[in-house]
Amino acid sequence: MADLNLFEALAVFEIESLKALDDALDEGSLQQWKTQRLGKTSVVQQVFSKMKEASKEDRPKLGQAANKVRQHLEEAMEARHAALHEKALAASLEREKLDITLPGRRPNPGRMHPATQNMREILDVLAHMGFQTFRTPEVETDEYNFELLNIPHYHPARDMQDTFYTTDPNVVLRTHTSPGQIHSMRKFAPNPIRVALPGMCFRYEQISARHEIQFNQIELLVVGHNITFGDVKGTLDDFAKRMFGENVRTRFRPSYFPFTEPSAEMDVECFLCGGKGCNMCKDSGWLEILGCGMIHPVVLQNGGYDPNEFSGWAAGMGPERITILRHHVDDIRNFWGNDIRFLEQF
Amino acid sequence: MNIPLSWLKDYVDVNLPLEEIARVLTMSGLEVDEVQLIGLEGPDNDKHGFKFEGLSWPKDKFVVAEIREVNQHPDADKLTLCQLDDGTGEHTILCGAPNIRHYIGQGRLEKPFKVAYVREGAVVYDGHKPGWELTKIKKTKIRGFETKSMVCSAKELGICEEHDGIIILPDDAPTGMPLADYMGDAVYVVDILPNMARNACIRGVAREVAAQLDLPLKQPSYEFKAEGPSVKGQVAIEITEPELNPRFMVGLVEGVKAQPSPFEVRMRLYKAGMRPINSVVDATNYVMLDLGQPLHAFDFDTLRKRAGDKTPTIITRRAHQGEHLTTLDNVDRELDENMILVTDQTGALSIAGVMGGLESEVEAGSSNILLESAAWNFINVRKATGKLHLNSEAGYRNSRGIHPAIAEEACKMGLALIQKWSGGTIAADFVDNYAQPHVDPTVDITSEDVSRSLGISLSLDEIAALLKRLEFTCVQEDETLKVTCPPHRLDIGEGVIGRADIMEEIARLYGYDNIPNSRMADELPPAYTDEAMKLEDELRDVLTSLGMQEIVTYRLTSPEREARLIGKAEDSYVTLANPISPDRNVMRRHLPVQVMEIVEKNVRLADRLMLYEIGPVFEPVEGQQRPNEPKHLAAAITGKQFSDAWDTHIKGNLDFFSMKGIVEAMVEGMHIPSMTFKVGERSWLHPGKTAEIYAGDTLVGVMGELHPAVKGNFDLLSAPVILLDIDLAKLLPLSEQNYPSHAISPYPGIYEDLAIVVDESTTAEEVLAVIKQGGGKMLAKVDLFDIFRGDSVGAGKKSLAYSLMYQSPEKTLTDKDATAIRTKIIKRLDQVLGAKLRS
Known part of the structure; x- marks a missing residue:
């Protein structure tokens, strides 16, 4: 009968233990439960130690039963443990939840001035097209800035450029990068030339939202034996496509510069509205981007090339104008004003 | 130059839409700035690329009318009531124009006069307001008289600013005819470029239009009978x-x-x-x-x-x-x-x-x-x-x-x-x-010239046909066309210049659009590299990576502006003869001045500023027309070392060592070996916080904290401003393009700390040199991590704590090896600097 009692005790113990497990709500009480229910003093362990007292035929059955109970309880405990763990993790994850809409901690990035960024981009495109960068002085002689470029004193073309003169009447702040045409020709003659002439230029202007006293220019110069007006169009059309998009169209119309002939203005189909018409292109669908033309024979001669043997072309553009168009800059004074709130946008 | 279309049509029968005429003008080199409509309808589609301004006169609203009777308004001195026929019958209208008052009291006029009459709903310019403001004719009551139409002045019609009275039309103007049909016009405002001086007149522009469209240019006749005695002998x-x-x-x-x-x-x-x-x-x-x-x-x-x-x-x-x-x-x-x-x-x-x-x-x-x-x-x-x-x-x-x-x-x-x-x-x-008859130049042109310059192939006949449109005389001699300039222009030169001039004329007449685009098929030039520019660009990249913001400032400044920082103006400047203002009258000599001005401008807009500029300064040289234009790097930093975030508030301002760190990192980034800092002095920098920067024996620049006395000249905050000025012509050539890299040892290093006590006057540089000497090749890394002063190290002394790392490229170092190195370092420190280990 004693054996029977042990079987019963085991069964009761199992039921009670499983029930008690429901009350283990954390790691601590689960540990306590484990000590009570699976420890040395627990009913199931005592059954093992009382095994000798059981009858020989009952002994294996009792052993089996006790093992089964222990196994059930262990499994239940494991399950409980896992559940508690999961719950605790879930709670901790919930606690750690961030308001991800709070602002990020930003590094303080360095930046280049928008004028530099734009110059670089243009010079990079030109470099890919084979134009080597060539820089020349910003303070120039009248000879290089005007006379050698076929702009003699009192020529009407001098009216086109308001000049800063210095106290030395023969020295001016260059009004364009074109003196670089003469410098580069005199350096490279009689070799062919393909250069980009970038840099700061100066005009006598009252500073306003649309006018500045200094501005960058990039000029292109090509000299060779077989250079034609078709090349001016073709090369600059390629440039426009590389710069503004491969589907952009260009248009050339007659113009006048003293140092080129024939001369042209190149308009680029407005890359902001796709030619449909917008504020920036004044509803025309076209943007005036650069002036160009075949090098005037006098300029070629002044550069050291015989116009009967050589020909060439030149083109000039204002990079800041391109930035203004692209990024809707409303005031040209922003460039050299260097307000950090402007610079940080580029 | 304003070109009224009606006048242009005296000389060329151009019957194209207005926007097409604008295109023809522009493509001939007479760029149209805008088209002012004076009555005519503008284009309905706005994708033509031209700006149309002015007023159109709808035909049902603007008509020629005649006034048959002018009577004084019974209740208003300045107004008249007129009997007017607008082609649909006689109406009474109100008019305030002074220039018809003399008809008052004449009853039915023997000879009615013609006026421009607008009906209800018409939009005209407001004659009473300055400028060009539009107004709509509405039904209103003036002095008891209901009016819904008006007789117009020239200003109200948009012809000119005259508003002294109504416009009186010629007697033969047909009553009832839409005004636009009678006198509608459009004015093309064109730019006359210097080589088009001949076209600063209607006849010149007409000639260009005729040539572009291959239409005849009509020759006017101004015949007169000279019936008086000969002027010869009278003057x-x-x-x-x-x-x-x-x-x-x-x-x-x-x-x-x-x-x-x-x-x-x-x-x-x-x-x-x-x-x-x-x-x-x-x-x-x-x-x-x-x-x-x-x-x-x-x-x-x-x-x-x-x-x-x-x-x-x-x-x-x-x-x-x-x-x-x-x-x-x-x-x-x-x-x-x-x-x-x-x-x-x-x-x-x-x-x-x-x-x-x-x-x-x-x-x-x-x-x-x-x-x-x-x-x-x-x-x-x-x-x-x-x-x-x-x-x-x-x-x-x-x-x-x-x-x-x-x-x-x-x-x-x-x-x-x-x-x-x-x-x-x-x-x-x-x-x-x-007294000096003008000789019109004759220029020789060949087909080869045309293809060589324009890239198109034209026969001499084709060339001559084009040029004759602009009245050039062309005579063919063998393979050459002798082209003589017509006697109305001075822009064609002789020889090679004349040839280029003629090429432009051919290109314009052939049409720029019709010249095919080509890609250059010519010999490439020899390689050329602007080394300095390449290095300046690298420097910008390095400075950007260090968190510096580039600025680009005016080259023009004034001696007073420079003196504000430097203390006194330079003796010589590139000085403008015609400055736009006295505060921009010379070319700058000192780049830090420019950077300081931008710091001042931005100092309240950000919690920290790290600004730099790379650009030329202008140094006049005796006996040389152009100044030297050496490129400098100038930088300024001020404000917090670390920007605040919502959960981070780290104290501490950018200071001397922040700038020094930037310079060190920059030098390292540019792969410039052996840069040293020596105590320096500049009037505008703090005497105890100034370093001259040397490469070998060459002074390349200076850095330091803005002198507190000079700082007062600027509108700044309390944080110090640290300035840097480097002559790039001296610095950049030191950049090694082919710098070697070092192998990374596969063996572990041994780390240990070493704290020593030295005299206050001993510099960190001296200590470092001795540690390196003592440590030899196995000393892979030395970092100063703490400086301590206090009673425990004694008066006039300081303790420097270093973290050292020993490593061999060939083996794993043992404790014994480490001890040997350490002992050597300590011994050397003691011998050279009298440094003791801190107990």
Whole structure:
């Protein structure tokens, strides 16, 4: 009968233990439960130690039963443990939840001035097209800035450029990068030339939202034996496509510069509205981007090339104008004003 | 230049949409700035690329009407009630115009007069407001009279600013006809570029349009009967310098009576931007606008009077230095010898090509007119207009060059128009002194020239056909076309220059659009690299990676601005003769000045600033025209070391060592070996926080904290400002492009700390050098991590704590190895610096 009692005790113990497990709500009480229910003093362990007292035929059955109970309880405990763990993790994850809409901690990035960024981009495109960068002085002689470029004193073309003169009447702040045409020709003659002439230029202007006293220019110069007006169009059309998009169209119309002939203005189909018409292109669908033309024979001669043997072309553009168009800059004074709130946008 | 379409059509039958005409003009090189509509309808599609301004006159709203009776308004002194027929019947309308009041009381007018009448709903310009404001005609009640229509002034119609009265149309204007059909027009505002001076006139523009469209250019006829006695013998002309005055011719009309010019003439002058004066003056202006040749009308009686009993003789000569003349605007002008004068025996009459003198000017009552048509050296005219600041329509044209051949046609046209509009008798003949006949250049052109320059292949016949449209004379000789310039332009040169000039004409006529794009198929140039620019760009990249913001500032500054930082201005600057303002009158010598000004401007806009500029300064050099333009790097940092975040507030400002760290990292980034910092001194920097930067023995720059005394000159916050100035010509060549990299040892290193006590006067640099010496090759890394001063190390002493790492490329170091190195370091520190281990 004693054996029977042990079987019963085991069964009761199992039921009670499983029930008690429901009350283990954390790691601590689960540990306590484990000590009570699976420890040395627990009913199931005592059954093992009382095994000798059981009858020989009952002994294996009792052993089996006790093992089964222990196994059930262990499994239940494991399950409980896992559940508690999961719950605790879930709670901790919930606690750690961030308001991800709070602002990020930003590094303080360095930046280049928008004028530099734009110059670089243009010079990079030109470099890919084979134009080597060539820089020349910003303070120039009248000879290089005007006379050698076929702009003699009192020529009407001098009216086109308001000049800063210095106290030395023969020295001016260059009004364009074109003196670089003469410098580069005199350096490279009689070799062919393909250069980009970038840099700061100066005009006598009252500073306003649309006018500045200094501005960058990039000029292109090509000299060779077989250079034609078709090349001016073709090369600059390629440039426009590389710069503004491969589907952009260009248009050339007659113009006048003293140092080129024939001369042209190149308009680029407005890359902001796709030619449909917008504020920036004044509803025309076209943007005036650069002036160009075949090098005037006098300029070629002044550069050291015989116009009967050589020909060439030149083109000039204002990079800041391109930035203004692209990024809707409303005031040209922003460039050299260097307000950090402007610079940080580029 | 304003080109009224109606006037243009006198010379070329151009029947294209308005926007297409604008395109033709632009593609001929006469860029259209805008088209001002005066009645005509603008294009309905707006994708034509041109700006249309002005007013259209809808045909149902704007009509020609006649007024048959003008009566005083019973209750308003200034108003009249008019009986008006607009083609649909007679209405009573209200009118306040002063210029019809003289009809009051005449009852039914014997001869009704014609007016421009607008009906309800029409939009016109508001005549009472300044500028050009639109207003809509609505039904309103004025003084008990209901009105819903109006008779217009020229301003209300958008013709010109005249609003003194209503516009009275010619008697033959058909009543009821839409006004746009009767006198609608469009004015093309075109840019005349310097090489198109010949086109500063209607005839020139018409010639270009005809050539572009391959239409005939109509030749006008201004025939007149010269019934008076010959002008020859009545006046003589002497030209002292034919270079300055190649041609001077005069004609004479006697017995003229100046009056208002015909309606259409007045309208044309308005549209072209000139005010009608009277029929004599208007004739001279009309010819100038039509042909481009300014005329000058002298009162011949005044000349006769001045000559006394002699024959009036006109003499052209240079003005004497300091000579004076009162011009017709009643201003006494001081002249110089670059100016050309028209004089007679008794003195100056006018400044040639620029402005007439007051005394000999024609007045409304002048009856005998001597009409001058002359050619002048445009450079001298330019000098005169520039010096006298006189911008007249005549000066504009004469200062760009006019072909002397045009003088004759202009003189004839002028005489004809004066007679036509003012009556009088034209004297037979002219007095024409053509002292220096112009030779029109002939240029040789081949098909090869055309293909070489333009990349298109044209036969000589094709070339000739194009050029003849612009009136070039072309004669073919073998494979050459001899192209002679027509006698109305001065822009074609000789030889290779003429050839280029002709190429442009061929290109314009062939059409820029029609020249196919090509890619250059020519020999490539030899390689050229601007090393300095490449390095400057690398430097920008390095500085960007270090968190620096680039700025680009004005090259122009003033000595005072520079002195604000540097303490005193430089002795010499590149100085402007014509600065825009006194605070930008020289080219900068010191880049940090520019950067400081930008710091000042931004200091309240950000919690930290790290700014730099790379750019030239301008150093005048004795005996050299151009200054040297060395490139400098200047930088300034100020504000917090770390930006605040919502959960992070780290104290501490950017300081000397922040800048030093930037310089060190920059030097490392540029792979420049052996840079050293030595204690330095600059008047504008803090004497204890200034370092000169050396590469070997060469001083490349300076850095330091802004001197507290100088800081007060600027509007700044409390945080210190650290400045840097480096001469890039000295720094950048040191950059090693082929710098070696170092192998990374696969063996672990041994780390240990070492704290030593040294005298306060011992520098960190000295300690580091000794540690490195003592540690030898196995010492892979030394970092200073703490400095301590206090009682425990003793007065006049400091403790420096270093973290060291020993490592071998060949083996794993043992503790024994480490001890040996350490002992050597300690021994060396003791020997050289008297340094003791901190216990």
